[in-house]
């Protein structure tokens with residue numbers, strides 16, 4: 446069964462005109478905003494495939510900026526995103542890019558800077574407003590942002606996953622899905638962990654304190 | 667979640683529940699939510715639909731295809747053939763999709779491109795029959811379940827099944843909703859699904875320049891008229907020889923058989939006409 450709720454059919458409240466090219470794009474930006482923790486000071490946005498070809502007609506660009514400003518796809522302020530970004534002092538630029546055939550035709554590379562941090566994300570809009578965050582800082586990801594998710598990057602040493610999962614268990618959460626990808630050359634690894642309930646600040650702190658941890662981010666949806 | 671319409675109707679009969687009560691029960695069971703949650707969530711969607719209908723009437727929208735600007739407005743003129751109500755329902759549906767194109771917030775039903783049909787038909791029928799908000803909520807639940815059942819047995823995406831899966835399904839959802847709103851029996855509700863879906867079977871998805879504008883906006887108009895027609899027929903006792911569940915299966919097969927240039931790629935049908943190609947070139951230039 447594809448749909449186990451009537452609200453899969455009549456529950457998607459979102460900005461038009463296209464669920465994949467507008468609402469999905471907004472959602473990628475929105476999740477990037479949450480992962481960065483703030484509105485980026487600078488955003489370099491590279492559009493791939495069908496996003497590159499049709500973004501003007503579908504207003505993909507406005508939707509992405511709206512998302513980066515922290516607007517979810519049902520936010521009425523989205524059409525005014527360019528003006529709001531200017532007022533908030535966010536600099537942005539759009540270019541086209543060919544990421545190659547491994548990437549969904551509706552993909553975008555976001556290179557973001559806040560005052561202290563840099564973050565690069567590749568997101569794909571896979572239809573019906575659903576998305577996948579495919580890469581973070583060049584490491585493979587693959588979560589959809591529909592459940593509370595912990596995303597962390599650590600040094601690729603023994604025992605890290607055990608430490609992380611036991612921290613999660615200690616905080617009374619259940620893991621729904623988990624994924625680990627390693628970059629052996631750089632000696633780092635990224636994992637994302639979908640949890641059964643919202644993730645507390647304390648849990649994030651506990652994970653951050655694990656030795657050899659590089660970066661922890663959290664998506665509470 | 668109900669396997670098909672038969673299952674839905676039988677379950678309501680066996681448990682002596684009205685159709686909308688059966689929907690609430692089933693939704694709670696399959697999503698592990700409370701009745702209160704389901705009703706609140708439904709209200710949220712209904713509110714978003716109503717909001718898009720009200721705003722769609724007022725907003726100044728600048729569409730990338732200049733040929734379609736203010737087409738919905740023309741439907742406000744006094745009617746020649748249709749009743750004033752039906753003409754206004756068509757106007758509502760078109761203006762919701764125009765609003766969506768102006769980056770308005772809409773509730774997909776089942777998709778953004780077909781989002782005008784269901785709210786326009788439901789709220790117009792409420793007005794015509796002088797029904798309460800509670801009646802509208804109940805009817806909404808029944809139509810939504812019809813949409814989910816069609817989605818599970820066929821598809822709700824133009825890229826998989828053509829426009830029969832979008833405007834076609836929206837029209838079937840709308841038909842069943844107002845058949846129920848008007849006090850139709852469960853069997854009449856089922857007939858309205860079969861009758862409406864059959865009329866739009868084989869409808870292709872051929873958006874000019876790949877944008878959800880043409881034919882989409884005006885295609886919502888046939889979705890509306892077809893819904894009123896099928897509901898009227900079902901309420902009069904007209905029946906479909908082919909049961910609704912079989913029509914739904916047929917729709918999936920037709921969808922699979924459609925070549926990909928007629929499924930949302932914007933490369934067939936009216937998209938692939940001299941004018942369609944010219945518009946695409948004007949919008950996307952070099953490409």
Ligand code: SF4
Nearest residue numbers: 779824829832871882
């Ligand atoms: S023509 Fe295609 S894009 Fe337009 S409403 Fe129909 S299915 Fe959707």
